Amino acid sequence: MHPHLSRRRFVLGSAAAVAGLAARGATPAERKKPMWPFYAFDNGLRTIKGYEDQAKLLKDLGYVGLEYHLNHQRLPEMLEALDTHGLELNAVYTVPWAEQPVDPKLGDSIKLMKGRATRIEMGIRSKTFKKPSDPAGDPQAIELMTRVSDLCGDTGPVVSVYPHAWFWTEKVDDGARLAKKIGRKNVGTNFNLVHWTWVKQSRSVEATLRDVLPHLFSVTINNGTTKGRKIYALDQGDYDLLGFLGTVKKVGYTGPVGLQCYSVPGASEAHLKRSMAVWQALTKKLGVAGA
Secondary structure (H helix, E strand, O other): OOHHHHOOOOOOOOHHHHHHHHHHOOOOOHHHOOOOOEEEEHHHOOOOOOHHHHHHHHHHHOOOEEEEEOOOOOHHHHHHHHHHOOOEEEEEEEOOEOOOOOOOOHHHHHHHOOOOOOEEEEOOEOOOOOOOOOHHHHHHHHHHHHHHHHHHOOOOOEEEEOOOOOOOOOOHHHHHHHHHHHOOOOEEEEEEHHHHHHOOOOOOHHHHHHHHHHHEEEEEEOEEOOOOOOEEOOOOOOOOHHHHHHHHHHHOOOOOEEEOOOOOOOOHHHHHHHHHHHHHHHHHHHOOOOO
């Protein structure tokens, strides 16, 4: 029997489990917390040098934290900067190969993140299974994710598949499928709007969100061109962000929302400020208090 099948189910009540519960729909007590806490990706901070200045900018603009492209050596420095400014480390981004062992440095980094509502985001690639979403690769991915889940334990962080166009885990359905098979409350998936847009889908956004909601840990947004491969700040492009977020609200998702900023042109302070203004206007129209 695979070890993930016999291992005891994870209990709730930890910081990591709270993050998962918020994603799947809050209890009355949990609904007192702000809906859709809005964080930024660190790829939007490229013109700001130094973690201290990056954290200060995010705080000043109203973001709750950031997603960090994991650098084991500099993680303590980033955590210190975030803590100084009262920000969250919402996620760390990794791109492992399904066939390779867990990064030997990951265990020590996870120890630094214990007790935090942080996601270890995994955009999983495969050298064996060249076709994205091929379920034949599930056993290897499950083994990899289960080992990371073991390292996280009951007190966080949690594990979340990062759907990425052209990766083996290309679709949010892949993340949900793996999470269902693993069957642990500290394993889930992201919904990434840009990668949803770039990959041919077989069903609607609403149908997909409803299906994956029990395993949904984060939703990430950006603006862009629906017929191209451009990513923009929220004030540019032709994505129907109001319609998309309206659907996200309709299905009952209450967890964190991230701002994808990869290749967004211009100074970080300028485009992050513009995106925050659009975000605030969108959530006001949708009646999402505290977002």
